[in-house]
Amino acid sequence: MQLAASTQLIVNVLALLCRRLSARIGKAKAVTATARKIAILFYNAMRFGMVYQDPRADHFEQKYRGRVVKGCIVG
Structure with a gap:
């Protein structure tokens, strides 16, 4: 879990994943999902x-x- 939480400090794909997920599902679940990905x-x-x-x-x-x-574009 600590490794997943520290990915937010590093600018890489895993950090972007964690930030996008935290906006959608909350910080705790995003950290868990990132830890699973790692x-x-x-x-x-x-x-x-x-x-x-x-x-x-x-x-x-x-x-x-x-x-x-x-x-955003409505067709």
């Missing part, structure tokens, strides 16, 4: 030898903004 990434790295490559945060932020704008 645990799954760790499990996959250990079991299957997968390497986590942190994509640029700007990429996901642009995708998120695009979805928000698209949702």
Whole structure:
């Protein structure tokens, strides 16, 4: 849990995930969801030898903004 809470201080994809979730479902559930995401990434790295490559945060932020704008436009 402490690792998930500290992700909000680091500017990366997991921090953006946590911030978006906390706006929707509340801070406590967002921290739990982020901790689960970190645990799954760790499990996959250990079991299957997968390497986590942190994509640029700007990429996901642009995708998120695009979805928000698209949702605001009434067709």
